[in-house]
Amino acid sequence: MMPPSNSRGTATDAGHRPQSAKPGRVRRLHLPQKLRNLELFLLLIACGINAAAVVLVQLGALGHIDTTLVLLGAGLSVLVLCMHVVLRLVARDADPFILPIASLLNGIGIAMIYRIDIANGDAGWESAAVRQTVWSALAIACAIAVVLVIRNHRVLFRYTYVAGFIAVVLLLLPLVPGLGREVSGARVWIGIGSFATFQPGEIAKIALAVFFAGYLVRNRDSLSMVGKRFLGMRFPRLRDLGPILVVWALSMSVIIFQRDLGTALLYFGLFLVMLYLATGRLSWVLLGMSLFLGGAIIASQTLGYVNGRFTNWLDALNPDVYGASGGSYQLVQGLFGLAKGGLIGTGLGQGRPDITPVPQSDYIIASLGEELGLAGIFAILALYLLFVARGFRIGFAGNDDFGKLLGVGLSFVVALQCFIVIGGVTRVIPLTGLTTPFLAAGGSSLVANWIIAALLLRLSDTLRNQPRLVV
Amino acid sequence: MSVSELTLLVLRLGFLLLLWLFIFGIVYALRSDLFGQRVRKQQPDGTSSAPPIAFAAAVPTPVPAATLPPTASAAALTEQLTARSAAPPAGSGPERATARNATRLVITSGPKSGTEFPLTSDSVTIGRSGDSSLVIRDDYTSTHHARLMLWNEEWMIQDLDSTNGTFLNGSRLAVPTPVPLNTPVKIGATSFELRR
Numbered sequence: 001m002m003p004p005s006n007s008r009g010t011a012t013d014a015g016h017r018p019q020s021a022k023p024g025r026v027r028r029l030h031l032p033q034k035l036r037n038l039e040l041f042l043l044l045i046a047c048g049i050n051a052a053a054v055v056l057v058q059l060g061a062l063g064h065i066d067t068t069l070v071l072l073g074a075g076l077s078v079l080v081l082c083m084h085v086v087l088r089l090v091a092r093d094a095d096p097f098i099l100p101i102a103s104l105l106n107g108i109g110i111a112m113i114y115r116i117d118i119a120n121g122d123a124g125w126e127s128a129a130v131r132q133t134v135w136s137a138l139a140i141a142c143a144i145a146v147v148l149v150i151r152n153h154r155v156l157f158r159y160t161y162v163a164g165f166i167a168v169v170l171l172l173l174p175l176v177p178g179l180g181r182e183v184s185g186a187r188v189w190i191g192i193g194s195f196a197t198f199q200p201g202e203i204a205k206i207a208l209a210v211f212f213a214g215y216l217v218r219n220r221d222s223l224s225m226v227g228k229r230f231l232g233m234r235f236p237r238l239r240d241l242g243p244i245l246v247v248w249a250l251s252m253s254v255i256i257f258q259r260d261l262g263t264a265l266l267y268f269g270l271f272l273v274m275l276y277l278a279t280g281r282l283s284w285v286l287l288g289m290s291l292f293l294g295g296a297i298i299a300s301q302t303l304g305y306v307n308g309r310f311t312n313w314l315d316a317l318n319p320d321v322y323g324a325s326g327g328s329y330q331l332v333q334g335l336f337g338l339a340k341g342g343l344i345g346t347g348l349g350q351g352r353p354d355i356t357p358v359p360q361s362d363y364i365i366a367s368l369g370e371e372l373g374l375a376g377i378f379a380i381l382a383l384y385l386l387f388v389a390r391g392f393r394i395g396f397a398g399n400d401d402f403g404k405l406l407g408v409g410l411s412f413v414v415a416l417q418c419f420i421v422i423g424g425v426t427r428v429i430p431l432t433g434l435t436t437p438f439l440a441a442g443g444s445s446l447v448a449n450w451i452i453a454a455l456l457l458r459l460s461d462t463l464r465n466q467p468r469l470v471v
Numbered sequence: 472m473s474v475s476e477l478t479l480l481v482l483r484l485g486f487l488l489l490l491w492l493f494i495f496g497i498v499y500a501l502r503s504d505l506f507g508q509r510v511r512k513q514q515p516d517g518t519s520s521a522p523p524i525a526f527a528a529a530v531p532t533p534v535p536a537a538t539l540p541p542t543a544s545a546a547a548l549t550e551q552l553t554a555r556s557a558a559p560p561a562g563s564g565p566e567r568a569t570a571r572n573a574t575r576l577v578i579t580s581g582p583k584s585g586t587e588f589p590l591t592s593d594s595v596t597i598g599r600s601g602d603s604s605l606v607i608r609d610d611y612t613s614t615h616h617a618r619l620m621l622w623n624e625e626w627m628i629q630d631l632d633s634t635n636g637t638f639l640n641g642s643r644l645a646v647p648t649p650v651p652l653n654t655p656v657k658i659g660a661t662s663f664e665l666r667r
Contacts, residue, residue, distance in 0.1 A: 038500060045496070049489055056486055059474050097497055104493065347483035372487065379490040386497055396615075397602040399593040463602060470606040471583045471661050 035096045036088045042100035043084055047077040050107025053348060057115040060349020075133050076107055079140040086144050087457065090151070093464035094457040095394065101387045102453045105438035106136055106446070108380070111348065112360065112367055113441050119354035128360050128441050135443035142447050143454035153459050157402045160214025167207035170200040171250070174258060186260045186433055201254075201263050202435075202448035205270065205413050206455070212271055213405035215243070216278035223279050244288055247271045252295050259305055261296075262420050262432030268292050269416045274409045278401075313430040330357045334366035334425050338377075345373030360441040362433055365425050380439070381422075388415040394460045407459045410452045503601070565651035568626040568665040573652060576605070576619075581661035590665070594620035597658060598631070611635045611659030619650070626650045626665055635659065 051073040058065050080103040087094050114129035122128065150156065156163070173190050174180035181189040181197055191197035216223070223240055251264035272288040299306045311321055312328040316335075321327045333356040340346065353359045353367030360367070369377045391411020398404040414437050421440075424431035435445035474482075566572070576588040576595065588595075588605060596603040598616040607616070613633040620627055629647040630637040637644045638657040655662040 042493070042497065042500075045493055049486075049493060052486055052489065056482055059482065060479060063474065097501065100493075101497070344484065344487060347479055348486070350479070350483075372490075375487045376490065379487070379494060382494045386494070397596065397600070399596060399604060469578075469583075469586065469588045469604070471578065471581060471586075471608065 033088060033092055035093060036084070039087070039096035039099055040084060042096065043080060043103060046100045046104040046107065047073070047080070049104055050076060050111065053108055053111035054114060056348040057111050057118070058349070060347050061115060061118045062349075071133070073107070073110075076103065076110060076136055079137055083140055083144055083147075086147060091147055091457055091461035093461050095390050095460035097386060097390050098453050098456055098460075101383050101390075102438055102450065105380070105383055105387075108368070109364065109436075109439035109441070110136070112353075112364055112371075112439070115349055115371070116354055116360040116367065118349070119352075131443075132441050132446070135446050136450075138443070139446040139450035143450040146451055146454035147458055150455070150458055152462055153403055153406060153455065154400065154462075156210050156406070157214050157217070160211055160218070163207045163214070164211035167204045167211055168250075170204035170207065171254065173200045187258045188260050188263060199442070199444035201258075201260070202444040203451075205266060206410070206448060206451055208267060209270060209274070209406060209409040209413060212274045213402055213409055216274055216405060217401045219243075220278040223275070223284075244271070244275070244284070244291070248288070248291050248295065251292070252299075255295070255299050255306070256303065259303075260433065261299075261306060261309060261430070262424070262434035265292070265420055265432065266413065266416055266434065270409060270413050273412050273416075274405055277405055277408055309430040309432065313427060316427060330363070331425075331427065331431055333357070334363050335427065337366045337370035338426070341370040341373045341376075343374050345369070345371050345376055347371060361435060362421065362440065363425060364440045365422050365436055368439070381418075384415070384418050384437070387411070390460075391456050394456060394463060398459070398463055403459055403463065407456060410455055414449065414452060565654060568650050568652045570621055570624045570626075572667055573626055573665040575666055576663050577666050578661060578663045579655060580657075581607075581659075583661070588663075590626075592621060594618055598633075605663075607659055607661050609659045609661070612661075616658055617644075620647075622647070628656055633658075 054070075054073045055065060080099060083099060087099070110129055110132050113132050114127070117123070117127045117129050124130065174187050176190075179190050180187055181191045183189055183197075188199050188201050189197045190200055223243075247268060251268040254260055254264040254267070268288065272285055275284045275288070276282070296306070300310045301307065308326055312331055315321050316328040316331050318328075322329055322332055337351070337353055337356055340351065345351070348371050351367075351370040353363075353370050356363045356366055365377070365380075368380060372379075388411045391407055391414070395404045395407035395411070398407055417434055417437055420429070420432060421434045421436050423429040424434075435442045437445065437449045570592060573590055576590055578584050578586045578588075593604075595605055596615065596618050597605045597607060597612075598614050599606065599608055599612045600614045603615070611634075613631070613635070615631045616633040617631055617637045618629045620629065626649065627647045628637060628639060628644065628650050630644040639648055639650065640654050641657075650656065650665055653664050653666060655664055
C-alpha cells in the first residue's frame with residue numbers, strides 16, 4: 001500500500017488530485033484544496049480593496065462615510081464568494097488567479113462609476129453604479145452557470161458551426177428595424193422599449209472565438225501546408241483565402257453598416273491571431289493586416305465618421321478640431337484629466353473626471369488615471385497583463401489543440417480590447433468606442449467578460465485533470 | 472465625520488500601495504511559472520519522488536479497478552480502431568508509431584523505470600512544470616522540455632527549445648521527428664519508448 005507520507009507529500013504538486021479507494025467503492029481523500037485556498041485568500045484581499053475604494057470615494061467626494069451604499073461593495077463580494085464556492089465544488093483545479101483579478105477590476109470599476117454618480121448627483125435606480133452592481137450579479141450568475149453547465153470545454157468543439165451561426169445572428173441583430181438602437185452614431189445596441197439595451201456584439205466575440213478555434217483545428221492543414229514561397233515566406237493559395245476574405249468582409253460590413261470601428265478591429269484581430277496560432281505562418285498576419293489597413297484607409301476617405309476619428313486623433317489639439325461638434329473635445333479632456341492625475345493622482349473622489357463626456361464607460365480609464373495617477377493606471381494594466389498571461393499560460397500548457405486555440409483566443413480578445421480602448425483614450429491609435437473589460441459601465445460587456453473568465457477557469461481545470469505521470 | 476487633508480493623503484497612498492501589494496502577491500504566488508519548478512535530487516530507488524498516482528503498473532498494490540488509469544479503455548478503443556481500418560503500411564526500417572498501433576508510453580530507464588502511461592489522442596507534454604502530462608523532475612529537464620503529438624495520425628516528438636535536448640535513439644532532435652515504435656527517447660536521466 002501507499003505510505004500515507006507519500007500522499008501528504010504530493011500536496012506540493014499544484015493541480016494534483018490525489019485519490020484513494022477502499023475495495024469496492026471510490027472515495028476521494030479529503031486533502032486541502034491548495035489552489036482554492038490561495039484563491040480565497042486573494043479574493044478576500046480583492047474584496048477588501050474594493051471596499052476601501054468605495055470608502056475612499058465617499059470620504060473624498062462626500063467627506064463622510066455613507067452606509068446606504070455599502071451594498072455596492074458587499075453585493076459584489078457575496079457574489080464572487082458564491083462563485084468561489086461553486087469552483088470549490090465543480091472545478092477544484094481551476095486557475096486560482098483569474099477570479100480575484102476579475103473581481104478586483106469589477107470592484108474598482110463600480111467604485112469609479114459610483115464616484116461619477118456622486119458628481120452627477122444620481123442616486124437610486126438612476127445611479128449607474130447600482131445598475132452596474134445588478135449587471136455584475138447577472139454576469140457572475142452567467143459565469144457560474146457556464147462553469148456548471150460546461151463540464152468539459154470539448155463539448156464546445158461539437159458546436160463549432162452553431163457558434164459561428166450564433167455569432168453572425170448576434171452581429172446582425174442591431175440592424176433589425178425596431179430592435180436595433182443607435183447610440184452616439186454606432187448602431188450596435190438592441191433594446192426593447194426604452195430600457196434594457198444590450199450590445200450583442202460583445203457576446204458574439206465569444207461565439208466567434210469558439211467558431212474560429214473549431215474551424216481552424218479542422219482545416220488548418222490546408223491553410224498551413226500549401227502555397228508558393230515568395231519573399232522568404234510561404235504565401236497561401238488563392239482558393240485558401242476564402243475564410244480570411246469572409247471575416248474581412250464581415251468586419252468591413254460592421255464598419256460600414258454599424259459604424260463601429262473598434263468592434264471590427266477586435267473581430268479581425270482575433271481571427272488573425274488565431275490563424276497565426278493554428279498555422280504558425282507570418283504571411284497570414286501580414287496579408288490580413290494589409291487587408292485591414294487598406295480597408296480602414298479607404299473607409300477613412302469615404303466614410304465621414306471614420307474620417308472624423310482620424311482627424312481627432314492626428315490633430316487633437318487644434319482649436320478648430322477641439323471646438324467642432326463631434327470633435328476632439330472628449331479626447332483632449334481625457335488627456336487633461338490624465339495629466340492632472342500625474343504620478344499618484346488626485347485621490348479617489350477628489351478629481352474632476354466628470355468634465356469628460358461619458359467618464360464612466362468609454363473614458364473610465366481616463367477617470368481612473370486622473371484619480372489614481374500613473375501608479376494606479378499601471379496597477380490596473382498589470383492586472384490585465386496578469387489576467388491575459390494566465391489565459392496564455394492555459395493555452396500553452398493545454399494538450400488538445402481546440403482548448404489551446406480557445407484559451408489563447410479568449411484571453412487575446414481581452415488584451416486586444418484593452419489595447420484598442422486604452423490606446424484610443426491615450427491617443428496612441430484613433431479612438432473607437434469599446435468598453436474596458438470588467439471596468440467600464442455596461443452590462444453586455446460585463447456579462448461577456450465574466451463568461452470569458454468562466455471559460456478560462458473551466459479550461460484550466462480540465463487541463464490539470466489530464467492523466468499525469470510524475471517521474 | 473470630517474477628514475483632514477493629511478488623512479486623505481495617507482489613505483490614498485495606502486490604497487495605491489495595497490493595489491500594488493495585491494499584484495506582487497499574485498506574482499509571488501505564480502513565481503514557479505516564471506522561474507520554473509524547483510529541482511529535486513533523485514534517489515536511485517525512487518522512494519522519495521512523488522508517489523505513483525495510479526500509473527504504478529510496476530508496483531503490485533491491490534488497487535481497485537475504479538482507480539486504474541484508462542489504459543484498459545484506451546486499449547479497447549485502439550482495438551476498435553485497428554479492427555475498423557486496414558493494417559498500417561509496412562514501411563522499411565522500424566515501424567512508425569501511429570495512433571493505431573501505439574497504446575502506451577513505457578519508461579525504460581531512470582528512477583521510475585517500468586512505469587507505463589496510457590496514450591490517447593491528446594498530445595503529451597513533457598517537462599518539469601507541474602502541468603505537464605509527464606512530469607520529469609531532475610537537473611537536466613527544462614520546465615517545458617518536449618512534446619509528443621499526433622500529426623497526421625503519427626506520433627511526432629518535438630523538442631521545445633530545451634536546454635539539454637531530447638535524444639531519439641541517441642541523436643539530438645532539431646526538428647519535430649516521427650517516433651518509431653520501441654525506440655528509446657531520452658530526456659535527462661529518463662528514457663521512454665512507445666509500445667503497442
